[in-house]
Amino acid sequence: MSPHTGNERQTVTLAAPVRGGCFCGAVRYEASEAPFGSMICHCASCRRIAAAPAVAWVTFRLDGLRFTGAAPRSLESSPGVRRRFCGQCGTQLSYENAQSPHEIDLTTCSLDEPARFAPTHHSWPQHDLPWLRFGDGLPAYPQSRPAGG
Numbered sequence: 001m002s003p004h005t006g007n008e009r010q011t012v013t014l015a016a017p018v019r020g021g022c023f024c025g026a027v028r029y030e031a032s033e034a035p036f037g038s039m040i041c042h043c044a045s046c047r048r049i050a051a052a053p054a055v056a057w058v059t060f061r062l063d064g065l066r067f068t069g070a071a072p073r074s075l076e077s078s079p080g081v082r083r084r085f086c087g088q089c090g091t092q093l094s095y096e097n098a099q100s101p102h103e104i105d106l107t108t109c110s111l112d113e114p115a116r117f118a119p120t121h122h123s124w125p126q127h128d129l130p131w132l133r134f135g136d137g138l139p140a141y142p143q144s145r146p147a148g149g
């Protein structure tokens with residue numbers, strides 16, 4: 001269970017890898033397995049680091065992901081949390097939490113085909129800006145999705 005996304009792990013190997021990367025193209029990645037979660041995070045850390053009202057994430061098994069091209073830079077955005085980004089153009093690429101060491105969240109919008117994995121829920125809506133409205137009818141969980149939810 002990821003503390004960030006609340007996703008449950010379940011592995012599906014893909015015929016063709018999921019590919020993505022940063023804005024300038026220096027950092028690229030590919031995942032050989034399907035993501036096992038897709039959500040929109042409204043937490044204040046995601047908002048500030050992406051300078052966006054909310055950030056969409058897809059969760060992959062870390063072993064199934066490899067970075068290609070330039071190595072991403074990383075920072076510890078809170079204790080035990082590592083976020084990677086392109087050192088050249090600044091695109092936010094991933095989130096890893098020491099509490100779920102086998103998982104990595106990728107920013108949905110860094111995927112080459114971001115429409116492919118639609119979000120299933122929202123997390124941390126209590127951090128929302130008062131003017132943010134989605135109206136997509138998806139469930140919203142106070143922090144992460146509860147177990148089994």
Ligand SMILES: [Zn+2]
Nearest residue numbers: 022024086089
């Ligand atoms: Zn870049």
Ligand SMILES: [Zn+2]
Nearest residue numbers: 041042043046
């Ligand atoms: Zn977040």
